[in-house]
Amino acid sequence: MSDETQFFDEMFGSGTDARAPYKRYSDWFSNEDPKGLMKEAKEAESFFRRTGITFNVYGQADAEERLIPFDIVPRIISGKEWARLAKGVEQRVRAINAFLHDIYHRQEILRAGRVPKELIARNEAFLPLMMGVEPPGGIYTHIVGVDLVRTSENEFFVLEDNARTPSGVSYMLENREMMLQMFPELFGKMKVQPVSGYPTALRSSLAATMPPDPSPDQTVAILTPGIHNSAYFEHAFLADHMGVELVEGSDLRVVDGRIAMRTTKGYKPIDVIYRRVDDEYLDPLNFNPDSLLGVPGIFDVYRAGRITIANAPGTGIADDKAIYSYMPDIVEFYTGEKAILQNVPTWRCSDPEALAYVLDHLDELVVKEVHGSGGYGMLVGPAASKRELAQFRAKLEAKPEGYIAQPTLALSTVPILTKAGLAPRHVDLRPFALFSPEGVTLTPGGLTRVALKAGSLVVNSSQGGGTKDTWVLEDD
Amino acid sequence: MLGKTAGGLFWMFRYLERSENIARLIEAGFRIALTRPGSEEWASVLRTAAAEELYVSQVGEIEQARVIDFLLRDPNNQSSVMSSFAQARQNARMVRTAITREVWEAVNDAYIALKATLARPVAERDLPDVLAQIRQHSALVRGALHGSMLRNDVFDFCRLGTFLERADNTARILDVKYYVLLPSVTQVGSSLDNVQWETILRSVSGVRAYSWLNPGKATPMGIADFLIFDPRMPRSLRYSVTKIRSNLDMLETDYGMRRPCHDTIARLDQCLTDGTIEAVFEEGLHEFLTDCLKETARLGTEIQTDFNFTD
Numbered sequence: 001m002s003d004e005t006q007f008f009d010e011m012f013g014s015g016t017d018a019r020a021p022y023k024r025y026s027d028w029f030s031n032e033d034p035k036g037l038m039k040e041a042k043e044a045e046s047f048f049r050r051t052g053i054t055f056n057v058y059g060q061a062d063a064e065e066r067l068i069p070f071d072i073v074p075r076i077i078s079g080k081e082w083a084r085l086a087k088g089v090e091q092r093v094r095a096i097n098a099f100l101h102d103i104y105h106r107q108e109i110l111r112a113g114r115v116p117k118e119l120i121a122r123n124e125a126f127l128p129l130m131m132g133v134e135p136p137g138g139i140y141t142h143i144v145g146v147d148l149v150r151t152s153e154n155e156f157f158v159l160e161d162n163a164r165t166p167s168g169v170s171y172m173l174e175n176r177e178m179m180l181q182m183f184p185e186l187f188g189k190m191k192v193q194p195v196s197g198y199p200t201a202l203r204s205s206l207a208a209t210m211p212p213d214p215s216p217d218q219t220v221a222i223l224t225p226g227i228h229n230s231a232y233f234e235h236a237f238l239a240d241h242m243g244v245e246l247v248e249g250s251d252l253r254v255v256d257g258r259i260a261m262r263t264t265k266g267y268k269p270i271d272v273i274y275r276r277v278d279d280e281y282l283d284p285l286n287f288n289p290d291s292l293l294g295v296p297g298i299f300d301v302y303r304a305g306r307i308t309i310a311n312a313p314g315t316g317i318a319d320d321k322a323i324y325s326y327m328p329d330i331v332e333f334y335t336g337e338k339a340i341l342q343n344v345p346t347w348r349c350s351d352p353e354a355l356a357y358v359l360d361h362l363d364e365l366v367v368k369e370v371h372g373s374g375g376y377g378m379l380v381g382p383a384a385s386k387r388e389l390a391q392f393r394a395k396l397e398a399k400p401e402g403y404i405a406q407p408t409l410a411l412s413t414v415p416i417l418t419k420a421g422l423a424p425r426h427v428d429l430r431p432f433a434l435f436s437p438e439g440v441t442l443t444p445g446g447l448t449r450v451a452l453k454a455g456s457l458v459v460n461s462s463q464g465g466g467t468k469d470t471w472v473l474e475d476d
Numbered sequence: 477m478l479g480k481t482a483g484g485l486f487w488m489f490r491y492l493e494r495s496e497n498i499a500r501l502i503e504a505g506f507r508i509a510l511t512r513p514g515s516e517e518w519a520s521v522l523r524t525a526a527a528e529e530l531y532v533s534q535v536g537e538i539e540q541a542r543v544i545d546f547l548l549r550d551p552n553n554q555s556s557v558m559s560s561f562a563q564a565r566q567n568a569r570m571v572r573t574a575i576t577r578e579v580w581e582a583v584n585d586a587y588i589a590l591k592a593t594l595a596r597p598v599a600e601r602d603l604p605d606v607l608a609q610i611r612q613h614s615a616l617v618r619g620a621l622h623g624s625m626l627r628n629d630v631f632d633f634c635r636l637g638t639f640l641e642r643a644d645n646t647a648r649i650l651d652v653k654y655y656v657l658l659p660s661v662t663q664v665g666s667s668l669d670n671v672q673w674e675t676i677l678r679s680v681s682g683v684r685a686y687s688w689l690n691p692g693k694a695t696p697m698g699i700a701d702f703l704i705f706d707p708r709m710p711r712s713l714r715y716s717v718t719k720i721r722s723n724l725d726m727l728e729t730d731y732g733m734r735r736p737c738h739d740t741i742a743r744l745d746q747c748l749t750d751g752t753i754e755a756v757f758e759e760g761l762h763e764f765l766t767d768c769l770k771e772t773a774r775l776g777t778e779i780q781t782d783f784n785f786t787d
Binding site: 050245246261 | 477480569572573580584783786
C-alpha cells in the first residue's frame with residue numbers, strides 16, 4: 001500500500017509527463033502559483049457553505065450539515081475513453097431493466113439456470129408485490145448511477161450498479177459551476193463537454209414515462225424524506241432546477257384514485273413521482289407500517305397504473321451485491337452481447353468454499369455487506385487493524401450470506417492539490433444514466449469521488465472522501 | 477404552491493421578524509439599564525418577549541447578564557434570537573425551491589455569522605456591535621426579498637408572516653406598558669416620565685420618528701396613537717394590518733377564492749381605520765389591545781387552515 005508508484009495515475013500515467021487528456025491542463029498548472037490556487041480552494045469551500053451545498057451525517061451527535069470537501073484539480077477523461085464507457089453503461093442499464101422485467105414476470109433467467117432461484121426468492125431486495133406489475137413505459141430504472149473504477153490505461157471495472165436512488169448528481173453540477181467560476185480561462189483552452197443539461201434531461205426523461213391517462217397538467221414531483229435527510233440539499237437542488245415541486249409524504253394522499261399533493265388551493269394530482277425514499281418507507285400500508293415518510297396506499301395506485309414511481313419499487317434486486325457477481329451473465333442473457341464493462345471478481349461468502357478462501361485471505365480482500373451502502377460496514381483488508389480483522393472474521397462466520405468479498409483493486413489516482421503541491425489520491429467515478437422509452441441519456445461527466453487521505457481506498461463522503469469535477473473532453 | 481411551502485414561507489418570515497424584535501427589545505432594555513440603573517426594565521422586557529415564566533423557571537433571578545444571554549442565545553428559549561434565527565433558516569431550507577438564491581444566501585449567511593458570534597456569551601462591551609450585526613443581517617434578508625422575488629403568492633406568504641408577527645409584537649409592547657401610559661391619562665397633554673416613553677419607543681426603534689412627527693410632545697396618548705393608528709409608522713398596528721390585508725387581498729384575486737381569514741382581516745382593518753385614540757382610551761387601552769391580540773392570533777390560525785399549511 002505504501003508504494004504509490006504501483007498505481008495508475010490518470011494525470012501522469014506511470015511517468016512524469018502528463019497523459020494526453022491532461023496535457024493542456026498540466027501546461028496551465030505549471031504556470032500557476034500553487035499558493036494562489038490554495039487560496040482559491042479555500043474560497044470555494046466558503047462558497048459551498050454559503051450556498052448550502054452540504055450533507056447531513058447520520059449518527060453524529062452534532063447532527064449539523066457538513067461540507068463534502070472539494071478538490072480543484074479536475075478529473076479529465078478523453079472523448080474516446082468516455083465513448084467506450086458510455087457504451088458499456090448503456091448496455092448495462094438496458095440489461096438491468098430487462099432483468100428486472102423478467103424477474104417480476106416470467107423469470108426466464110431463473111428457468112434457464114443462469115441465476116440461482118434461491119438468490120432471488122430469499123433476497124430482502126426482492127419485492128414479491130411487484131410480480132406481474134407493468135411499470136409505465138416498461139421502465140424500472142429511470143436513473144442509474146454506475147460506480148466505476150479504473151486500474152490501468154485501458155481497464156475499467158464496475159464496482160456497483162446503483163439502481164435504487166443513486167445520489168450525488170448535484171455535486172456533478174455544482175462542482176462544474178464552481179470550476180467555471182474559478183477558472184474560466186481553462187474552459188477557453190480545453191473543450192469540456194457541458195453537464196448543465198442534466199436537470200432538463202431528467203425532467204424530459206421522467207415526462208416520457210407518464211402513466212396512461214395522466215392528469216391534464218402532467219405533473220412531476222420529487223419525494224424527499226425531508227430536511228433531515230443527508231441528501232436533502234440535492235433533492236431541493238433538483239426540484240429547483242427541474243422546476244418541479246419538492247414534496248414529502250405528509251403533503252400527499254390518495255384522492256380519487258390518484259396521488260395528490262396538498263396545495264394552497266386544495267389537492268392536485270401528481271403523475272410522476274421521482275422518489276428519494278427507499279422502498280421500505282414508501283407505503284406504510286404495503287411495506288413498513290411505521291414509516292412516516294411515505295404515502296399510505298401509493299403502491300395500490302401504482303399497481304392500478306395511475307402514477308409512475310421512479311425508480312420503480314423493487315429495483316434493489318438488480319443492484320444487490322449478491323446479484324452483482326452474476327451481472328456478466330445477466331448482460332449476456334438479455335443483450336446477447338458480452339459485457340463491455342468488466343465486473344470485479346467476487347466471492348459470495350454464502351458459498352462455503354468461497355467463505356473458506358475469504359477467511360484465509362481476509363487481510364488482502366475488501367469485504368462488503370450484501371445490503372450495505374455508503375461505505376458503512378465495509379472492511380478494507382490491507383488497511384485494517386488486527387482487531388478489525390478479528391471482528392470481521394466473527395461477523396463473517398456468524399452470517400456468511402450477508403457478505404461478499406473482492407480483491408483489493410489497484411484504484412487509479414488523480415492528483416489533488418495539497419500544501420506540498422500535487423499529490424496522487426485514489427478515485428472512483430459515478431456517471432448518471434437516464435432511461436426512458438426514448439432511450440438512454442448519459443451526461444458526459446459524473447461524480448468523481450476522491451479519498452483525501454494518502455493511500456486510502458475509501459472514497460465515500462461519509463468516510464472522509466471528497467469530490468472533483470469530472471471533465472469529459474471533446475476530442476480534437 | 478404546496479400548503480407546506482406556504483407555511484414554511486410564513487413561518488420563516490415570522491421567525492425572522494421575531495429575532496429582530498427580540499434584538500430590539502434587548503437593545504431598549506440595555507439602554508434603559510445604562511441610563512437608569514435600578515429600574516426594573518428587564519422584567520418587563522421578559523414579559524414583552526412572553527418569556528418571563530420560562531426565565532424564572534429555567535434561570536431564576538432576574539439579572540442583566542443572564543437575561544441578555546437568555547434572550548440572545550439560550551437554546552431552551554424557543555424565541556431567543558438564535559433559536560428564532562435557526563428556525564427561520566430551517567424553514568428556509570424547507571422552502572429552498574420557492575425562494576431565490578439571494579434570499580437563501582442572505583438567510584444562510586446570517587445564520588452562519590450569528591452562530592459564530594453567539595457561540596459564547598456576549599460581553600456587555602460587545603453587545604451594541606452584536607445587536608447591530610443582527611439588525612444588519614435582518615435588513616439584508618429583507619433587501620434580498622424585495623430585490624429578487626417575484627410578486628406572487630410566494631411573496632404574499634412571506635409578507636403575511638412578517639406583518640402578523642409585527643402586529644403581535646407591537647400590540648404586546650403596548651400591552652405590557654399600558655399601565656405606564658394609563659395613570660397619567662387624565663392629564664391629557666402632560667409629559668410622561670422620560671424613561672417610560674423612551675422604552676416604548678425604543679422597543680420599536682421609533683424614538684426619532686416620533687419626535688420628528690410630534691416635536692416636543694411625548695404624551696401617552698400621542699405615543700399610543702403613533703403605535704396604534706399612525707399609517708406612516710412601519711411598526712404601527714394599523715400599518716401592519718393594512719399590509720396583511722393587501723397581501724390577503726392579492727391572494728384572493730390570485731386564487732379566486734375568499735376564505736374566513738379575509739373576513740377577519742377586513743374587520744380588523746376597518747376597526748383600525750375608523751378608530752381614534754380618544755375612543756380607545758375611553759373604552760380602555762388594555763381591553764382594546766387584548767382584542768387586537770386575540771384577533772391577530774385568530775387570523776394566524778385561519779391563514780394556516782385556509783391555505784392548507786398542514787393536513
